[in-house]
Amino acid sequence: xxxxxxxxxxxxxxxxxxxxxxxxxxxxxxxxxxxxxxxxxxxxxxxxxxxxxxxxxxxxxxxxxxxxxxxxxxxxxxxxxxxxxxxxxxxxxxxxxxxxxxxxxxxxxxxx
Amino acid sequence: xxxxxxxxxxxxxxxxxxxxxxxxxxxxxxxxxxxxxxxxxxxxxxxxxxxxxxxxxxxxxxxxxxxxxxxxxxxxxxxxxxxxxxxxxxxxxxxxxxxxxxxxxxxxxxxxxxxxxxxxxxxxxxxxxxxxxxxxxxxxxxxxxxxxxxxxxxxxxxxxxxxxxxxxxxxxxxxxxxxxxxxxxxxxxxxxxxxxxxxxxxxxxxxxxxxxxxxxxxxxxxxxxxxxxxxxxxxxxx
Amino acid sequence: xxxxxxxxxxxxxxxxxxxxxxxxxxxxxxxxxxxxxxxxxxxxxxxxxxxxxxxxxxxxxxxxxxxxxxxxxxxxxxxxxxxxxxxxxxxxxxxxxxxxxxxxxxxxxxxxxxxxxxx
Ligand code: SF4
Ligand code: SF4
Ligand code: FES
Numbered sequence: 001x002x003x004x005x006x007x008x009x010x011x012x013x014x015x016x017x018x019x020x021x022x023x024x025x026x027x028x029x030x031x032x033x034x035x036x037x038x039x040x041x042x043x044x045x046x047x048x049x050x051x052x053x054x055x056x057x058x059x060x061x062x063x064x065x066x067x068x069x070x071x072x073x074x075x076x077x078x079x080x081x082x083x084x085x086x087x088x089x090x091x092x093x094x095x096x097x098x099x100x101x102x103x104x105x106x107x108x109x110x111x112x
Numbered sequence: 113x114x115x116x117x118x119x120x121x122x123x124x125x126x127x128x129x130x131x132x133x134x135x136x137x138x139x140x141x142x143x144x145x146x147x148x149x150x151x152x153x154x155x156x157x158x159x160x161x162x163x164x165x166x167x168x169x170x171x172x173x174x175x176x177x178x179x180x181x182x183x184x185x186x187x188x189x190x191x192x193x194x195x196x197x198x199x200x201x202x203x204x205x206x207x208x209x210x211x212x213x214x215x216x217x218x219x220x221x222x223x224x225x226x227x228x229x230x231x232x233x234x235x236x237x238x239x240x241x242x243x244x245x246x247x248x249x250x251x252x253x254x255x256x257x258x259x260x261x262x263x264x265x266x267x268x269x270x271x272x273x274x275x276x277x278x279x280x281x282x283x284x285x286x287x288x289x290x291x292x293x294x295x296x297x298x299x300x301x302x303x304x305x306x307x308x309x310x311x312x313x314x315x316x317x318x319x320x321x322x323x324x325x326x327x328x329x330x331x332x333x334x335x336x337x338x339x340x341x342x343x344x345x346x347x348x349x350x
Numbered sequence: 351x352x353x354x355x356x357x358x359x360x361x362x363x364x365x366x367x368x369x370x371x372x373x374x375x376x377x378x379x380x381x382x383x384x385x386x387x388x389x390x391x392x393x394x395x396x397x398x399x400x401x402x403x404x405x406x407x408x409x410x411x412x413x414x415x416x417x418x419x420x421x422x423x424x425x426x427x428x429x430x431x432x433x434x435x436x437x438x439x440x441x442x443x444x445x446x447x448x449x450x451x452x453x454x455x456x457x458x459x460x461x462x463x464x465x466x467x468x469x
Contacts, residue, residue, distance in 0.1 A: 037403035075272035106392035177361030202359035331443035
């Protein structure tokens with residue numbers, strides 16, 4: 001893995017750690033109260049706080065996940081791909097963009 | 113005691129296991145078994161050893177699935193069901209039988225700038241280094257490597273990543289990074305932070321678990337990661 | 351099939367920290383595969399609250415609940431394992447990694463179980 005991607009992955013991990021912890025609490029809270037879609041959405045709609053929280057979460061997760069998948073492919077993937085750094089680099093950014101775009105759309109759907 | 117059933121790898125990469133029997137003795141080592149078979153059963157069996165006392169690092173083989181220094185591994189410690197499977201070290205090309213080509217392992221040593229770079233001449237006074245100095249203690253913890261290749265064979269990152277420098281070379285680099293007399297710290301740090309360097313390590317500690325010298329390459333590599341992270345944050349590494 | 355296949359040489363894959371690294375990787379891949387699905391479902395809220403609601407209704411089936419508990423486990427175990435490695439890599443070596451890794455898996459398993467019971 002390149003030095004730069006390694007540090008980007010650790011930096012996003014650092015951002016994600018508290019967010020994941022908070023997200024786990026949100027999950028437990030929402031399911032234990034048995035919240036309906038309407039009651040969840042009533043809390044998130046129009047909230048800048050939730051938008052910022054999940055916006056950041058989505059961006060960090062998209063980058064972190066893409067780099068992670070790239071590393072798995074580099075070690076376990078079929079040889080022609082695993083030994084082709086340019087293809088791997090392309091995979092990282094394609095995955096990161098796709099995940100980021102889908103994720104931001106989802107955040108928009110629940111906060112807008 | 114019952115005879116041991118020993119399967120030994122014969123041939124090159126495309127070889128096979130051949131089964132032999134060997135008498136069992138008190139305090140017998142795995143190397144004793146291999147030597148017995150070569151001397152008494154089949155003199156064409158190839159393997160390496162030199163010191164027989166755990167100093168030279170030439171006798172490592174894969175014994176019942178794990179890499180070991182065979183001269184200091186008692187049969188009683190590794191035998192399973194009265195059987196031993198003895199193969200060449202993993203992650204290295206097999207030359208013949210139990211002898212591997214260790215070139216790549218030693219080349220990685222060079223790639224990691226594993227040579228001491230002196231900063232003084234013989235005319236200078238001897239550097240005063242206190243034994244309780246923290247950096248000296250880091251050196252002490254990693255210095256007793258015998259280049260046996262056991263950690264290399266127990267490392268899946270070596271298996272999966274052709275560029276990886278491997279536990280022993282990185283451990284060596286870490287000891288030099290902590291050597292106050294060395295003058296190549298910058299070049300070495302950038303050599304071990306390249307692709308295939310310390311950042312590729314997954315911290316499984318398989319190297320530490322198997323190192324016959326009780327060294328902990330995982331700890332050394334964690335030290336290198338920390339060191340290169342600080343250099344990166346200070347803008348000294350890209 | 352060559353005899354290489356029966357050359358046993360990966361006994362180290364039975365060790366706790368090797369397994370911890372595997373769990374970290376597999377949970378990460380699982381999460382990366384789960385993410386787009388999760389995003390698509392949340393995206394349903396763009397169309398209407400009702401389509402999200404009908405999904406949430408479907409998600410209350412026991413089998414789906416179990417799968418969700420699996421996702422919670424993956425998230426928690428990836429977090430715990432990641433924090434351990436992050437500490438190791440940024441603060442330097444600390445002993446006791448094996449116990450820390452096992453503790454992380456246990457905590458994550460508890461989180462998964464708590465989700466199943468609480469939900
Ligand atoms: S801790 Fe690092 S060097 Fe040791 S076996 Fe794992 S990947 Fe290899
Ligand atoms: S670090 Fe240990 S296992 Fe690796 S080559 Fe040196 S002595 Fe052998
Ligand atoms: S023969 Fe020298 S270390 Fe085993």
